[in-house]
Amino acid sequence: MVTKITEREVKKINKDEGMEKVDKIVDIKDDEIMTVGEVAAYFKVSEDTAFKLVENGEIPAFKIGGHWRINKNELAKFMDKLKDGKGGNIGDD
Template structure:
């Protein structure tokens, strides 16, 4: 028997807003069934849709984190999915990459040794205001996070996480971006 999800459950599963889900429904680009007057989503069909859709959409991703293990996890995981991944171990390297190349998504550690993530986010937004950023942090309620929030919207990935969390975050972001185009 299929595992059916509501719009709200699908939003949490994919990390999409309701608005994005309804846009995908209107476009007919997401597998769904209507039961009564409510949309329902078969989890297996959604997973297949994500895998198939991501065959076409690969991203150029920057990971800024001082922890070599985290950088390696992102690089190995995402390159294994066909994405191009650039890593930076310091804020200075990260901002240099942002100024030099275009990225579809940046993962930014909030706690960096010389420049904290909130300050680096401010510099990145100054250089490229539309650059999508996801903060990776073990300190979601910190003062640094409060300062980062002043720089405008961004995604958040709480530590600890694993390879499947990384894949889900990137696939969800790239699918949502594709749906907006």
């Protein structure tokens, strides 16, 4: 996700806050939020399976407006643990 800002908006950013605001705009792209459906497609599993993994706390997630959301960076950390053998297998009880 890339956020576009106009030249006018750029001029409004003052010197003290300028770099901080630009950094936040860049961070939006890096901290992409995924839906359960997107996670299911990413792992090539059914949405039901992805939902159960989220509900059971196996995949780190949070709710917004009653809908589960997954931070892509947190999902990457979770996958790294699986690759290192520290997280067990997905779906194990």
